[in-house]
Amino acid sequence: MDLGVLAELEAAGLVTLADKGYLGSTHAKIPYRGKSKPGSQKEANRAHAKLRAPGERANALLKNWRILRKLRCCPWRAGQLAKAIHALEIHAA
Numbered sequence: 001m002d003l004g005v006l007a008e009l010e011a012a013g014l015v016t017l018a019d020k021g022y023l024g025s026t027h028a029k030i031p032y033r034g035k036s037k038p039g040s041q042k043e044a045n046r047a048h049a050k051l052r053a054p055g056e057r058a059n060a061l062l063k064n065w066r067i068l069r070k071l072r073c074c075p076w077r078a079g080q081l082a083k084a085i086h087a088l089e090i091h092a093a
Helices: 003-011 039-065 075-092
Strands: none
Touching: 039 075
């Protein structure tokens, strides 16, 4: 994640869910690490993954549609395109 975006999220008081490889901010919440975790940590990691899943899926779809690779328009338009793709994907499912 871009550190500028993370700083803006932190300034707004928003918490960011990150994967295990991210070690950045105090506001970015990462899953528990290690192989032999107690059951409570495993359950917390499952809950963390469930919360992150929709965002990960949306990112995968945008990569699959290649919308962000060569986009040369304003960011507002990119958001509108992403919403349209999301609607198409939901309709197809």
